[in-house]
Amino acid sequence: MVSERNEETRKENQSESMRLQFESYSWNESFARVTVAAFLARLDPTVEEMEDVKTAVSEAVTNAVVHGYEGTLGTVTVEASIEGRKFTVSVHDDGVGIADIQKAMEPLYTGKPEMERSGMGFSFMEAFMDEVTVQSSPGEGTTVIMRKTIKEAPNGSDSPVN
16 A cells, blocks of 8 residues: 555656757648657547647647748747646747737737638647647747646556556
């Protein structure tokens, strides 16, 4: 009984992280999404939880490529961490930044109407993640930080995937 409690405490305090950097080509969005999904898999998320995270990451990376760099080449950085059952992922670009974050996060708002963008990227991120924070300054880039608590597997298994 004592060793089981110690093991549970160890798992709850477990912290892991990853960092991925890539050039801002649109095809790298799928690379980022799959890499984050592989990292998240150690928490044994449900299919719905996994799809939620993948969609949110896809939207954040697409925003960095399309809006952050506006057709120029730059670097996108994706960092993810796991602490217990809490998953955090951030997507950062050193692009043009966002002058009015509140406006940019409004549903259907798009800074690129000529590109037939839907303006739903931030709305999807907020719908699929527990928390979304955006930090940005014009000329200094943007960082989108998203968090989601992954429910424990029904069978009680919480062991990392090796």
